[in-house]
Amino acid sequence: MTLFIGTKNRKISMFQPNFKYTNKIVRLLARIQAAREVILISPLIPAWERELQREALIKQTHHTTSIEGNQLTLEEVSLLIEGKDIPAGEKDKNEVKNYVDVLEYIDSLEESTSITEKIFLEIHRLTVKDILPAASAGNYRKVRVVVGNPKTGKITYVPPEPEEVPLLTRSLLEWLNSAEALDLMPAIQAGIAHYEIARIHPFLDGNGRTARALSTLILTKRGFDTKKFFALEEYYNEDRQAYYSALADADAKGGELTGWLEYFLFGIAVETSRVENTVKKLSSDRSMKEKFGQIGLSNRQIKAVGYLKEKGRITNKEYQELCDVSQPTANRDLQDMVDKNVLQQKGKKSQQIIYVLNF
Known part of the structure; x- marks a missing residue:
């Protein structure tokens, strides 16, 4: 199937991910599954579960906003989530509060295989509420943008033209809801969606946070339930250069995602293994x-x-x-x-x- 856009009559083929299963990807999927099973069957005391979930919420919020330049520390994010005021810029505080709202919104959604454009745009609206003008929050960009290094002024990536954005995004969402996508493990789906939203760059701001939130939505609503104990964003934030390099490498290869998925799945394996070790330690003595x-x-x-x-x-x-x-x-x-x-x-x-x- 082919979609047509704009007055230029340029063609956009239906989204089709380009990757291959490598031994590394297979090993990582097996490791993730093994850790996930331990987490799900652990005899944790419920109060401990709540504490681990709260810790993961704080880490997710801190690290996903920190990647984008938010200056708040982990402790300050924790205080803000607890409802306490802190001496910080309004933008930084809004970014944190907004991402908590995003995670709560995702949590409120029913277990469903359908990820609609309405849901996707609402994630973005919540992400940039009181940061971008209301007309831009939850709406696709209408101008050209470039991605670059603000310190050097060097342009590192030129996203698609604005008139291409709606159909490219809808094409991805249509694929995500297809039988082909649902046959893949949720971690693979999440990695593919993360990259493609970063590539399309659908919005004026908040693209990275929205891409990571979409990954979270896929993982939590499509059977990858680890009791919401882990924060994949922490892995990205520990080495931001590696994160951006993995995305850039996929761009340089024309969207061939094997290397990106190896990176993405390794991050999930690291975080689920970390939680597995915590759970084992807490549950070792019944x-x-x-x-x-x-x-x-x-x-x-x-x-x-x-x-x-x-x-x-x-x-x-x-x-x-x-x-x-x-x-x-x-x-x-x-x-x-x-x-x-x-x-x-x-x-x-x-x-x-x-x-x-x-x-």
Whole structure:
């Protein structure tokens, strides 16, 4: 099928991804699947699950906005998500608040195979709300744009003409909803969609965040449920140059996506393996759940349990240093764990109270 656009009568062929399965892609898919299975069947206590999900939400929001130049730290993003005001520029704060809204919107969607243009444009509208003019939020660009290095002024990529954008995007979405796409693993679908939105560059701003959000939508709504524990954006942000280089390499190869998908899938494998290790550590000793039932612990307290399993004991000063909190906060956290029978006091040393696990 061929689509026609504009007065130039230029042709756009129906989107068809160009990649091949390599041994590396097959190995990465197998590794991702193995980690995913561990995460899904882990006997985590629900309060721990909520804490891991909250941590992933903060990381997703921080890293996806940081990639685009947002100056807020991970701690500042956490405070903002908690509803606290911070001394920062309005644009930076809006970007963070907006992406939380995007993730909540994605979470609100029903489990469905259909990804419509309406959903896609709403993701963009939420992404740039109060940042771009209302007429540009959730609407395709109507002008030419270029991608370049703002420091050197060098142009690195020229996206398609504005009159091509709507049909190119619709062609991608039509493919995403096709039987051919649905036969692929969600991680492959997500990687293909991510690249193609970055290539089309459909909007004046927010293209990268929208591409990453679309990947998240595909992963979470098409069977790749890891309980929302991992933040792929963290992998991108750790080495932004590698991220942009992988996209640029696919551009240089005329949209041949094998190398990009190897990069993309490696990132998912890294992040799912990280979560797998966390889950294994938290779930390795079932005696706690068997003895006490379900206990709600904070992320700091979970971290302390891991420390205690390794070291056998902890003092209130060690807890303070481990979790980077004040002495009163450390004392409150530890007393809470004593009250819940997770810890017991085992004496004092140099004015410091010693605690051990009670199971």
